[in-house]
Amino acid sequence: MSIKIFYDNTNYKYPGWRKTVKLLEKVIRNERMVLGDLNFIITTDSILKKVNQEFLKHNYNTDVISFDYSVGGTVNGEIYISKDTVKRNAHNYRVSLSKEMLRVMIHGILHLTGYNDNTVEEKALMRKMEDMWLTVIEE
Numbered sequence: 555m556s557i558k559i560f561y562d563n564t565n566y567k568y569p570g571w572r573k574t575v576k577l578l579e580k581v582i583r584n585e586r587m588v589l590g591d592l593n594f595i596i597t598t599d600s601i602l603k604k605v606n607q608e609f610l611k612h613n614y615n616t617d618v619i620s621f622d623y624s625v626g627g628t629v630n631g632e633i634y635i636s637k638d639t640v641k642r643n644a645h646n647y648r649v650s651l652s653k654e655m656l657r658v659m660i661h662g663i664l665h666l667t668g669y670n671d672n673t674v675e676e677k678a679l680m681r682k683m684e685d686m687w688l689t690v691i692e693e
Contacts, residue, residue: 555590555628562597566637569652577656577691578663582629585667590623590630592666594659599638615639618658620665633662653688660687 557575559568568574582589599615606612606619617639623630635658644654664680671677 555588555592557589557592557594559594559596562595563601564596564598564637566596568596568655573691574656574659577687578659580690581660581663581687582667586627587624587667588628590625590628592629592663593632594662595632595634596637596655597634599636602634602636602639605634617643618662620662622666624666629663629666631662631666633659633666635659635662656691657684657688660684 557578559571561567578592579589602619603613603615606614606616609621610619615636615638617636619634621632621634623632635655637655640654640658641651644651647654661680661684664683665671669676669680669683671680
């Protein structure tokens with residue numbers, strides 16, 4: 555089973571992929587789940603907005619959308635990420651593009667392992683988990 559990254563209509567290439575894969579695998583194992591097939595698709599605002607409209611019926615830009623195809627305790631899915639929105643967020647939060655990109659990758663995986671962000675409490679827990687895993691990769 556594997557984690558793969560694809561680029562759709564963007565010339566951006568995520569740096570440090572091997573180290574990132576090891577961290578993402580840890581996130582999954584920490585939730586007592588097993589890695590299946592997981593694809594990241596890094597794309598543009600316009601494409602992700604179309605995905606958001608078609609599948610979620612939301613008419614706005616977003617940074618990440620997770621499609622969960624997991625079966626039992628095996629994590630399978632697709633995580634679409636808008637490089638454009640992530641870049642704006644990185645600027646707004648005063649962090650590097652690669653750090654913010656990693657945050658949304660972790661965020662997507664947390665969704666696939668059962669976390670939600672519908673309430674204030676759920677959002678706070680997800681942010682706490684994202685921050686924890688970002689600290690782990692920096693060690």
